[in-house]
Amino acid sequence: MSVKKIPDIIIGRLPVYLRALQRMSDMGLKTTSSQELGEHVGISAAQIRKDISQFGEFGKQGTGYSIQFLLDKLREILKVDRIWDVVVVGAGDIGHALANYQGFQDRGFHITAIFDNDKEKVGRQIGSFTVEDTEVMGERIKAAGVKIAMLTVPAPAAQEVADVLVQAGVRAILNYAPISLNVPGNVKVQYIDPSTHLQRMTYYL
Amino acid sequence: MSVKKIPDIIIGRLPVYLRALQRMSDMGLKTTSSQELGEHVGISAAQIRKDISQFGEFGKQGTGYSIQFLLDKLREILKVDRIWDVVVVGAGDIGHALANYQGFQDRGFHITAIFDNDKEKVGRQIGSFTVEDTEVMGERIKAAGVKIAMLTVPAPAAQEVADVLVQAGVRAILNYAPISLNVPGNVKVQYIDPSTHLQRMTYYL
DNA sequence: ATGGATTTTGTACAATTAGGTACAAGTATT
DNA sequence: AATACTTGTACCTAATTGTACAAAATCCAT
Numbered sequence: 213m214s215v216k217k218i219p220d221i222i223i224g225r226l227p228v229y230l231r232a233l234q235r236m237s238d239m240g241l242k243t244t245s246s247q248e249l250g251e252h253v254g255i256s257a258a259q260i261r262k263d264i265s266q267f268g269e270f271g272k273q274g275t276g277y278s279i280q281f282l283l284d285k286l287r288e289i290l291k292v293d294r295i296w297d298v299v300v301v302g303a304g305d306i307g308h309a310l311a312n313y314q315g316f317q318d319r320g321f322h323i324t325a326i327f328d329n330d331k332e333k334v335g336r337q338i339g340s341f342t343v344e345d346t347e348v349m350g351e352r353i354k355a356a357g358v359k360i361a362m363l364t365v366p367a368p369a370a371q372e373v374a375d376v377l378v379q380a381g382v383r384a385i386l387n388y389a390p391i392s393l394n395v396p397g398n399v400k401v402q403y404i405d406p407s408t409h410l411q412r413m414t415y416y417l
Numbered sequence: 418m419s420v421k422k423i424p425d426i427i428i429g430r431l432p433v434y435l436r437a438l439q440r441m442s443d444m445g446l447k448t449t450s451s452q453e454l455g456e457h458v459g460i461s462a463a464q465i466r467k468d469i470s471q472f473g474e475f476g477k478q479g480t481g482y483s484i485q486f487l488l489d490k491l492r493e494i495l496k497v498d499r500i501w502d503v504v505v506v507g508a509g510d511i512g513h514a515l516a517n518y519q520g521f522q523d524r525g526f527h528i529t530a531i532f533d534n535d536k537e538k539v540g541r542q543i544g545s546f547t548v549e550d551t552e553v554m555g556e557r558i559k560a561a562g563v564k565i566a567m568l569t570v571p572a573p574a575a576q577e578v579a580d581v582l583v584q585a586g587v588r589a590i591l592n593y594a595p596i597s598l599n600v601p602g603n604v605k606v607q608y609i610d611p612s613t614h615l616q617r618m619t620y621y622l
Numbered sequence: 623a624t625g626g627a628t629t630t631t632g633t634a635c636a637a638t639t640a641g642g643t644a645c646a647a648g649t650a651t652t
Numbered sequence: 653a654a655t656a657c658t659t660g661t662a663c664c665t666a667a668t669t670g671t672a673c674a675a676a677a678t679c680c681a682t
């Protein structure tokens with residue numbers, strides 16, 4: 213009896229539900245329905261019910277879902293019921309913005325180090341972080357057991373850095389470099405490239 | 418005889434192909450195959466052939482695709498065979514990073530203005546831009562006919578700003594605020610939220 | 623030059639995956 | 653007690669992806 217494999221596409225929607233539920237909770241709401249949640253996130257109520265029901269029967273007929281209970285469950289499912297250490301590679305504008313970003317704290321992530329290969333930048337202070345040399349990145353990641361990295365280096369360097377990250381044990385990469393990365397099957401990559409995202413919309417203009 | 422509707426999911430992959438092809442072109446390559454392109458972007462060769470064939474017969478048996486020809490075609494399909502004006506709303510860290518980013522130039526986009534509602538920031542210089550007041554944003558967008566905006570304001574302000582953008586004629590929003598936006602059906606939104614993207618990967622760790 | 627081997631596309635067909643519809647059953651409200 | 657609300661799921665439909673191959677183009681050995 214193995215656990216049913218959950219499709220990626222469903223996993224991809226859960227963080228969106230989580231974000232909306234957190235917002236509802238912050239507003240003081242205690243319960244919600246698939247209908248209401250669906251209106252918030254722009255997804256059909258049936259879809260939401262089906263997605264959630266993959267993991268158990270979390271709702272109650274006539275009432276809907278307890279927001280707090282669903283938050284707890286989703287965090288548990290997504291494994292963000294804990295704090296993950298994350299490193300940033302690249303101390304440019306994006307690296308800066310990420311280092312200063314206050315939105316990781318409550319969503320399961322904590323930046324622990326920033327690396328750059330530019331000797332000019334190494335040693336400098338970015339917020340509460342001191343930029344470290346990329347040369348020590350691999351061993352630092354290994355030693356700390358870090359599994360998640362955000363990659364903000366220029367495209368030509370990205371694959372090489374990704375290889376080092378993977379070698380050091382990183383299993384999830386948020387890639388800001390405008391290039392597709394080649395990584396082993398057990399490593400996940402999410403891509404953030406503003407031009408690519410914009411190009412997904414111009415077709416419809 | 419209407420043109421066959423192309424699925425969103427295919428449109429979403431085209432910018433990735435475009436990016437990889439541009440890279441190959443920069444490296445001096447003249448032709449490629451669905452096989453080779455697929456290895457670069459991590460998508461099956463059959464999928465790539467089928468995607469491309471939606472728009473015409475761009476390849477040649479035995480040879481593959483002319484990179485330059487395919488680049489031209491993809492740019493035309495995605496309507497990035499021109500330069501789109503884009504505005505940035507929010508002059509925080511992300512707004513700064515976007516304003517300084519050099520990666521829009523060659524990919525069909527040009528930032529024309531940056532807005533913020535903080536009177537402290539209005540009038541300041543960010544790169545070659547002078548931060549303008551959000552109050553004049555609507556009329557400025559209307560006057561210039563801008564169709565694309567990047568939204569980098571705090572979550573609580575995002576929906577309100579989005580409403581103004583839509584009212585002013587914006588039809589594509591790249592939303593960096595960690596919240597789902599409610600917009601009319603003829604307006605496209607792409608979401609960039611690092612925490613959400615990270616949460617899509619932690620499940621697999 | 624030539625012919626067989628190789629490469630590669632575009633597509634027909636099959637299989638799989640994702641999403642929509644509808645409703646029984648439970649819960650709440652009046 | 654009747655009405656309204658809401659879930660979870662069975663069933664159906666649509667969308668997406670994979671497989672396989674004919675046809676065309678190229679390559680290569682002689």
